[in-house]
Amino acid sequence: MNKTTIVANPPLKRRAWSKIPFQKVEARKWISPLLIPLVILIIWQLFGQFGEVSKTVLPTPFDIATATYKLILSGELVMHLKISTIRALSGFLIGAAAGLIAGIAVGFSTRTEEVLDPTLQMLRTIPHLAVAPLFILWLGFGEASKVLLIAKGAFFPIYVNTFLGIRGVDAKLFDVARIFHFNTWQKIKLLIFPSALPNVLLGIRLSLGAAWLSLVVAELMGSTEGIGYMMMDARQFSNTDIVFVGIILFALGGKVTDSFVRLLEKWLLRWQDTYKGTM
Amino acid sequence: MSIQVWITDKSFQNGVATVPVLQNIQLDIEEGEFVTIIGPSGCGKSTLLKIIAGLDEDYKGTVKFNDQETERGFIFQEHRLFPWFTVEENIALNLPLKDRQIRQKIDELVDIVRLKGFEKAYPKELSGGMAQRVAIARALLREPKVLLLDEPFSALDAFTRKHLQDVLFEIWKSKQITMILVTHDLDEAVYLGTKLVIMNAKPGRISKTIPVHLPFPRQRAHASFQEMRQKVLEEFEKNEASLFIKS
Ligand SMILES: Nc1ncnc2c1ncn2[C@@H]1O[C@H](COP(=O)(O)OP(=O)(O)OP(=O)(O)O)[C@@H](O)[C@H]1O
Numbered sequence: 001m002n003k004t005t006i007v008a009n010p011p012l013k014r015r016a017w018s019k020i021p022f023q024k025v026e027a028r029k030w031i032s033p034l035l036i037p038l039v040i041l042i043i044w045q046l047f048g049q050f051g052e053v054s055k056t057v058l059p060t061p062f063d064i065a066t067a068t069y070k071l072i073l074s075g076e077l078v079m080h081l082k083i084s085t086i087r088a089l090s091g092f093l094i095g096a097a098a099g100l101i102a103g104i105a106v107g108f109s110t111r112t113e114e115v116l117d118p119t120l121q122m123l124r125t126i127p128h129l130a131v132a133p134l135f136i137l138w139l140g141f142g143e144a145s146k147v148l149l150i151a152k153g154a155f156f157p158i159y160v161n162t163f164l165g166i167r168g169v170d171a172k173l174f175d176v177a178r179i180f181h182f183n184t185w186q187k188i189k190l191l192i193f194p195s196a197l198p199n200v201l202l203g204i205r206l207s208l209g210a211a212w213l214s215l216v217v218a219e220l221m222g223s224t225e226g227i228g229y230m231m232m233d234a235r236q237f238s239n240t241d242i243v244f245v246g247i248i249l250f251a252l253g254g255k256v257t258d259s260f261v262r263l264l265e266k267w268l269l270r271w272q273d274t275y276k277g278t279m
Numbered sequence: 280m281s282i283q284v285w286i287t288d289k290s291f292q293n294g295v296a297t298v299p300v301l302q303n304i305q306l307d308i309e310e311g312e313f314v315t316i317i318g319p320s321g322c323g324k325s326t327l328l329k330i331i332a333g334l335d336e337d338y339k340g341t342v343k344f345n346d347q348e349t350e351r352g353f354i355f356q357e358h359r360l361f362p363w364f365t366v367e368e369n370i371a372l373n374l375p376l377k378d379r380q381i382r383q384k385i386d387e388l389v390d391i392v393r394l395k396g397f398e399k400a401y402p403k404e405l406s407g408g409m410a411q412r413v414a415i416a417r418a419l420l421r422e423p424k425v426l427l428l429d430e431p432f433s434a435l436d437a438f439t440r441k442h443l444q445d446v447l448f449e450i451w452k453s454k455q456i457t458m459i460l461v462t463h464d465l466d467e468a469v470y471l472g473t474k475l476v477i478m479n480a481k482p483g484r485i486s487k488t489i490p491v492h493l494p495f496p497r498q499r500a501h502a503s504f505q506e507m508r509q510k511v512l513e514e515f516e517k518n519e520a521s522l523f524i525k526s
């Protein structure tokens with residue numbers, strides 16, 4: 001019974017679907033991801049207003065909004081955000097560039113792999129919190145130690161994925177390259193690079209995420225400016241609402257950069273034929 | 280342009296064991312011939328083609344082209360298009376698409392394989408038959424003197440297969456390319472071949488070479504066609520019987 005309706009319906013359904021005005025479909029796409037956060041916010045606000053919860057434990061969304069507004073007015077927010085962004089970005093660029101280069105070097109040569117990869121894999125397993133004190137000892141509390149920590153975080157995802165991408169090139173396409181007399185540069189440009197690109201982009205996405213995480217660690221460890229510092233400072237004075245502002249900023253920052261790379265992926269990988277999640 | 284294939288031994292290392300795949304293969308191919316090779320699965324047909332194409336150099340014996348620089352084209356069982364390139368980019372690959380001469384040739388080929396309007400499509404947007412036609416155009420752009428085809432139509436439906444067989448026939452007739460086609464399809468072998476090579480397995484050898492003198496274009500329903508088909512089939516069955524006795 002079910003089966004027959006499924007078989008009979010699709011053309012009809014599709015037509016009905018396409019009749020829904022474009023804006024509505026577009027709107028649905030924007031609203032869907034906001035639904036759950038919205039519900040949580042409303043419950044949270046009601047809970048804070050009518051429940052007996054102290055503001056230092058759980059400020060309401062409204063409190064947090066007010067705190068944000070005040071921070072914007074005083075210029076603190078922009079100042080902290082700017083310094084944090086510069087840190088995250090410069091750390092990411094250094095780490096990602098190094099990771100990309102190392103991934104390419106190791107991907108293209110088993111000799112380099114044998115020499116370099118074991119060491120890098122060992123370093124990869126060292127947690128941030130374990131090396132942070134060392135970086136501070138060496139480089140002090142200044143920018144260098146923070147940027148280095150972020151770079152370390154950003155290095156590995158892109159290194160591992162670039163390596164993986166290059167080694168994942170379909171050997172059958174190499175036969176094609178041989179038949180048509182590709183030279184080395186053509187092999188890299190026409191075959192290896194495009195084939196590895198999905199992995200490289202994934203690496204970039206993960207590296208960006210790692211850069212944000214490392215930023216938090218770096219700024220919480222000790223700093224005099226930045227979003228992490230703003231949160232630490234607020235915690236000391238039990239300004240829980242500002243702590244929440246910090247959390248939200250980190251979440252938003254992560255989301256914005258991630259969306260940017262996903263947009264890039266959509267464009268660069270438009271040739272990909274993969275499951276789009278429409279069952 | 281003629282080819283002399285003489286492979287005394289080709290083996291694969293399977294763990295510690297050495298598995299002989301081809302033995303005493305002797306095959307002379309004249310310019311402009313259409314050689315079709317048939318044989319049971321695993322008898323080494325793909326391996327033989329790869330050796331002739333120069334993709335596999337690890338064997339004992341020689342493959343002589345009277346001109347060693349002979350341009351060889353290869354069409355694989357799967358289309359092996361580059362998924363990140365469009366149809367026209369796939370045909371051009373390492374040749375400059377912007378070059379006027381090449382552009383013109385590509386347009387011509389796209390016409391021949393009937394893919395007008397799909398130049399900017401990605402492989403994911405093509406059917407199996409269309410993708411295989413792109414692969415044919417890609418091989419032809421290089422103007423090979425020899426075209427090696429490894430079961431190029433085996434994954435296609437009967438209708439598309441027939442169409443592409445005719446496309447291939449037209450190309451062979453008009454461009455005088457020497458063709459070496461591996462196939463599982465007896466009809467295909469008799470329909471296209473001027474020389475039919477039957478192989479048997481374990482290890483792969485050539486059991487018989489049959490010249491096919493039927494005039495082109497061939498009629499599948501014709502009595503002479505059926506007769507030839509029957510002859511090849513009998514040869515096949517003889518092989519199987521001898522295999523049976525041996526084991
Ligand atoms: N790379 C390889 N390593 C080890 N053994 C191989 C390799 N390639 C092929 N063989 C073996 O060589 C034999 C011949 O393989 P080949 O692919 O040439 O057969 P085929 O005649 O083309 O078969 P089919 O008609 O199924 O395509 C098979 O037994 C296979 O197991």
Ligand SMILES: [Mg+2]
Binds near residue numbers: 324325326429
């Ligand atoms: Mg094969």
